[in-house]
Amino acid sequence: MKLHCIASALLLGLSAPAMASDYPAKPIRLIVGYSPSGAGDGIARIVAEAMGKELGQAIVVDNKPGAGSTLASTLLSRAPADGYTIGLATGTLYGIDQHLYNVRYTPADFTPINRLTVSPLVLAVSPKSGITQLKDLVATAKARPGQLNYSSSGIGGSPHLAALTFERAIEATMVHIPFKGGAPALQAVATGEVDLSFGTAASVLPLGRQGVVKMLGVTMQQPSAVAPGVPTLDSQGLPGFEFSFWFGLFGPAKLPPDVQARLVAASSKVLADPQVQEKLLTTGNEAAPFATPAAFNAWAAEAGKTQLERVKNANVKVE
Numbered sequence: 001m002k003l004h005c006i007a008s009a010l011l012l013g014l015s016a017p018a019m020a021s022d023y024p025a026k027p028i029r030l031i032v033g034y035s036p037s038g039a040g041d042g043i044a045r046i047v048a049e050a051m052g053k054e055l056g057q058a059i060v061v062d063n064k065p066g067a068g069s070t071l072a073s074t075l076l077s078r079a080p081a082d083g084y085t086i087g088l089a090t091g092t093l094y095g096i097d098q099h100l101y102n103v104r105y106t107p108a109d110f111t112p113i114n115r116l117t118v119s120p121l122v123l124a125v126s127p128k129s130g131i132t133q134l135k136d137l138v139a140t141a142k143a144r145p146g147q148l149n150y151s152s153s154g155i156g157g158s159p160h161l162a163a164l165t166f167e168r169a170i171e172a173t174m175v176h177i178p179f180k181g182g183a184p185a186l187q188a189v190a191t192g193e194v195d196l197s198f199g200t201a202a203s204v205l206p207l208g209r210q211g212v213v214k215m216l217g218v219t220m221q222q223p224s225a226v227a228p229g230v231p232t233l234d235s236q237g238l239p240g241f242e243f244s245f246w247f248g249l250f251g252p253a254k255l256p257p258d259v260q261a262r263l264v265a266a267s268s269k270v271l272a273d274p275q276v277q278e279k280l281l282t283t284g285n286e287a288a289p290f291a292t293p294a295a296f297n298a299w300a301a302e303a304g305k306t307q308l309e310r311v312k313n314a315n316v317k318v319e
Contacts, residue, residue, distance in 0.1 A: 131196075
């Protein structure tokens with residue numbers, strides 16, 4: 001009897017690593033809190049296709065938009081921690097979601113895997129505003145506090161946070177007009193309904209090249225490959241101005257370390273592929289993985305803390 005128990009224990013001990021080494025043995029679900037054809041969806045599909053080939057199993061994108069992407073994050077937080085459900089998320093996971101929405105998850109309910117991309121936003125103004133340079137915009141905002149208005153893709157989203165960062169940098173306030181998505185927000189700039197907006201490079205550049213909006217600058221301190229020829233705000237009189245938005249890959253809490261490591265290795269490898277990098281650039285994003293999940297998590301937590309403070313200071317609320 002003892003020999004049988006010992007033999008069974010040995011078999012169990014040997015089978016656990018063997019089972020883990022088989023991961024993934026079936027398709028993986030990637031929950032995306034954005035509609036098809038949006039920026040997040042585009043990134044998800046590029047990375048899912050490449051990682052699926054690397055892992056030998058399909059990664060199926062499952063779009064679950066709604067409530068500022070918190071619906072998708074809620075589903076991910078409740079998923080089995082077996083590596084067969086992962087999710088795309090942004091920095092709002094680190095505090096803003098909890099502040100603006102009635103969610104029950106916290107950052108501890110997720111396992112960080114890797115940052116996928118990082119990108120600046122582009123500051124666009126309406127040609128009807130008469131503003132052609134950043135210094136003119138700053139001067140106008142200071143001279144007419146609370147009179148200039150700006151659009152965004154929604155409360156608490158990256159364009160909104162970029163505008164809050166801009167207000168803080170120029171020490172002037174503007175009026176926020178949220179829209180349901182980046183496209184209508186930028187269309188409002190083009191028609192002159194609003195004065196300005198911060199938008200993704202993929203959304204703003206075509207409008208800027210057509211002359212329907214005026215591009216004043218990008219929000220990262222260094223010139224960006226996603227917006228060639230567009231100067232930085234930093235170089236035009238706002239030294240140190242920096243705002244970027246990012247997308248990362250996460251699993252539910254308590255994801256097995258070996259499964260996490262497999263996903264980290266696969267994501268890092270595909271993000272180093274020049275073909276994947278080129279595809280991401282066409283969506284207005286640069287591949288930007290971290291060396292380790294711990295480094296990614298530490299960076300994301302600090303960035304999330306900064307953004308949350310700005311939202312609180314501006315008394316931002318979801319109506």
